[in-house]
Amino acid sequence: MTLDAARKIVSENGLRGLTTRSIAREIGYTVGTLYQIFDNVDRLIEQMNIETLDAMRSHYQQIDFKDGPGEGLRALVHRYLEFTNDNRELWSAVIDHNLPEDFQRQDRYFEAVGGLLNVVEQAIAPLYQPGDEEDRLRDANLLWASLYGITALASADRLARSETVLSLSDTLIDTYLKARV
Numbered sequence: 001m002t003l004d005a006a007r008k009i010v011s012e013n014g015l016r017g018l019t020t021r022s023i024a025r026e027i028g029y030t031v032g033t034l035y036q037i038f039d040n041v042d043r044l045i046e047q048m049n050i051e052t053l054d055a056m057r058s059h060y061q062q063i064d065f066k067d068g069p070g071e072g073l074r075a076l077v078h079r080y081l082e083f084t085n086d087n088r089e090l091w092s093a094v095i096d097h098n099l100p101e102d103f104q105r106q107d108r109y110f111e112a113v114g115g116l117l118n119v120v121e122q123a124i125a126p127l128y129q130p131g132d133e134e135d136r137l138r139d140a141n142l143l144w145a146s147l148y149g150i151t152a153l154a155s156a157d158r159l160a161r162s163e164t165v166l167s168l169s170d171t172l173i174d175t176y177l178k179a180r181v
Helices: 004-011 020-027 031-037 041-060 071-087 088-096 107-127 133-155 165-180
Strands: none
Touching: 004 020, 004 088, 020 041, 031 133, 041 071, 041 107, 071 088, 071 107, 071 133, 071 165, 088 133, 107 133, 107 165, 133 165
16 A cells, blocks of 8 residues: 555656655555554665566566567567656656665565566577576666666757667667677
8 A cells, every 4th residue: 555655656746756744645644654664765665666667577578579689679679668658757766766875775676677687688588699698688788778878868858869769779779789690
């Protein structure tokens, strides 16, 4: 119930609108009760973000990688854009939430991120030989980070006027595939 309220508030008002008071008001609890459920608001946001990452991974489950790495990567880009457009504020919470330096993320957070990278690895797996798992994971990280960078620049209206997320993503995929072959 607490996480549902947090997602609703973030979806409607962004991460800035999320406070323990706003959550407590939404569910009819006291702020003190929330701290019995989550140690602090950062832990609550982390759990909400884990669920967002898991939802994104589920959004990818319908992709069939049988048409090869290029088509698989393009399908991932389209699904990524669908998900981030449909869940703009929740995705922003994953990206924009700043944690205190001493905050220790749960293993579950890293598992959720790893689940997304695993989907990218599935798309590019035919390009690698057995034993190349480290290279495949590194390249999955590179492709993921590159797509994020492209979409971050686009959302900040900082792409060249002649470029779009899709044109740059296609160039990224084509360049990557040429380098791997």
